[in-house]
Every structure is written in structure tokens, then in C-alpha cells.
Amino acid sequence: MSSYENILFSQEAGIGYVTIHRPKALNALNAATVDELDRLLDEIARDAAIQVVIVTGSGEKSFVAGADITEMRPLGAIAGRAWGQKGQAVFTKMENLPQPVIAAVNGFALGGGCELALACDIRIASEKAKFGQPETGLGITPGFGGTQRLPRIVGKGRAKEILFTADMIDAAEAYRIGLVNKVVAPEELMTAAKAMAGRIMKRSASAVQLAKAAVNRGIEAGLENGIAYEAEVFGLCFATEDQKEGMTAFVEKRKPEFKNR
Numbered sequence: 001m002s003s004y005e006n007i008l009f010s011q012e013a014g015i016g017y018v019t020i021h022r023p024k025a026l027n028a029l030n031a032a033t034v035d036e037l038d039r040l041l042d043e044i045a046r047d048a049a050i051q052v053v054i055v056t057g058s059g060e061k062s063f064v065a066g067a068d069i070t071e072m073r074p075l076g077a078i079a080g081r082a083w084g085q086k087g088q089a090v091f092t093k094m095e096n097l098p099q100p101v102i103a104a105v106n107g108f109a110l111g112g113g114c115e116l117a118l119a120c121d122i123r124i125a126s127e128k129a130k131f132g133q134p135e136t137g138l139g140i141t142p143g144f145g146g147t148q149r150l151p152r153i154v155g156k157g158r159a160k161e162i163l164f165t166a167d168m169i170d171a172a173e174a175y176r177i178g179l180v181n182k183v184v185a186p187e188e189l190m191t192a193a194k195a196m197a198g199r200i201m202k203r204s205a206s207a208v209q210l211a212k213a214a215v216n217r218g219i220e221a222g223l224e225n226g227i228a229y230e231a232e233v234f235g236l237c238f239a240t241e242d243q244k245e246g247m248t249a250f251v252e253k254r255k256p257e258f259k260n261r
């Protein structure tokens with residue numbers, strides 16, 4: 001793996017840990033960090049040893065406090081659009097990473113930070129986490145997918161309230177509206193994220209990856225196309241060793257030993 005300036009990356013026991021690390025700006029995403037994330041995601045996608053990815057923020061206060069406002073302030077319309085397109089492309093790459101991605105939200109997840117969490121598959125929040133889309137208070141709209149992914153996850157009405165008021169919500173409210181899957185004490189956050197990763201890694205990685213692709217594709221394609229795609233990935237499973245092993249283990253009343261192929 002390459003080394004990065006604004007991201008810490010480590011890998012252990014099948015889990016890739018991505019930590020956004022810009023302590024002087026509460027891990028706000030500047031262009032250099034988004035570029036690094038882009039390259040890191042390509043490396044992770046190619047690495048079969050990584051089965052699950054956990055994304056978090058450096059320090060105790062912030063997950064990611066948004067896009068870097070000082071860097072965005074002087075932009076004109078064309079540069080602003082290019083910046084939005086860059087962020088969108090990287091977050092979409094993250095959403096479609098073959099491996100499942102868990103956001104361990106340790107603090108502020110605002111603007112681009114909330115959007116980064118939304119591009120992950122599963123969100124686990126510390127009780128100290130705060131979510132919000134403050135952009136309308138800065139005279140802009142969310143630009144890294146917030147107007148699109150937020151309503152898909154929490155529904156149109158709740159998303160519009162968050163977008164229009166720019167108010168922050170706490171972890172309990174985020175859980176109540178379905179923005180996060182689970183809320184845990186701050187000191188339990190990484191343990192909970194690892195435990196979730198561990199539960200996923202007990203299953204067939206090929207089946208998990210195909211299920212992820214089917215959900216992501218199908219939900220945008222309409223039920224008819226989505227269900228047709230599901231039939232294709234379901235069929236594909238029968239070409240894997242994992243399918244033979246999973247079903248043989250069931251019949252033989254033992255635990256499966258998946259080889260992830």
C-alpha cells in the first residue's frame with residue numbers, strides 16, 4: 001500500500017482501517033484528501049486480503065467536519081462544479097467498492113462528512129456523534145451526494161428537514177430516523193465496528209459482495225430490473241466454491257469453511 005498524508009491506513013485480520021486524518025481542520029476534506037481517498041480505494045478494491053473496510057475520523061472530536069470551507073471559499077461556478085463532481089465520483093467509488101464498508105462515526109459528521117458516512121454500507125455511531133448538512137447556512141447545497149443519498153436512507157421528509165434547517169442532530173435522533181444502524185458508547189465504537197466486520201467475515205465474501213452489488217444496483221434500477229439482476233447474481237453464486245461448501249456444511253451439520261472463491 002502507498003503511504004498517504006491525510007489518511008491513515010492499516011490492515012489487520014481481513015479488515016482495512018481508513019482513518020481520515022487532518023487534525024488541524026477536524027478532518028475536513030480538502031482536494032488533496034479526496035485525491036488520496038480516490039487512490040486508496042483503488043488499492044483496497046484490488047486487495048483480496050481485505051474483506052471489510054472500516055472508515056473513521058482521527059481524534060475524539062470529529063469524523064469529518066465537511067468539505068474544507070477555506071479551500072472552497074474562492075471557487076467560481078465551473079471550479080465548484082468540478083470539485084462537486086470529483087467528490088461525487090470518489091464517494092460513488094466508495095459506495096460501489098466490492099467489499100462492505102462500515103462507517104465508525106466518532107464525532108462530527110457534517111456536510112461532506114455526513115455524505116461520506118452515507119456512502120458507506122453500514123453506519124455505527126458513538127453517542128458523541130453529531131450529524132448534519134450545514135451547507136444551506138453557507139449559501140450552497142450539499143455537493144457530495146447528500147441531496148440524493150440522504151432521502152434514500154431516511155426518506156424525503158426527514159432529509160428535507162435536515163437539508164433546509166441545516167440543524168445538527170445527535171446520535172440518538174440519527175438512530176431514530178434510520179440514519180445509523182447502531183449507537184454505542186464512544187469507547188466501544190471501534191470494538192462494535194470490528195464485531196460487525198467479524199460477523200460479516202464469517203460469511204462467504206463472494207456472496208456478501210454479490211449481495212452488496214445487487215442492493216446497490218437494484219435499488220436504482222426499479223423492481224423489475226433489480227429482481228432480474230438478483231437472479232443473475234444468484235445464478236453466479238452457484239459457480240463459486242463457497243456455495244458448494246456452504247450447502248455441503250449445512251447438510252453435514254458442520255460450520256462452513258469459506259475460501260472466498
Ligand code: DAK
Nearest residue numbers: 025026028065066067068069080084110111112134142143
Ligand atoms: N473546513 C475547514 N476548516 C474547518 C472545517 C471545515 N469544514 N471545520 C472545522 N474547521 C477548522 C476550524 O476552522 C478550526 O480551525 P482553526 O481556527 O483552529 O485554524 C478547527 O477546524 C477547529 O474547529 P472549531 O474551532 O470551529 O471547533 P468547534 O468545536 O468550535 O466547532 C464544528 C466544531 C464542527 C461545529 C465547527 O468547526 C463547524 O461548524 N465546522 C464547519 C462545519 C461545516 O459547515 N461543514 C460543512 C462544510 S460544507 C459542493 C461540494 C461539496 C460540498 C458542497 C457543495 N459542490 C461543488 C456543489 C460540501 C460542503 C460541505 O461539506
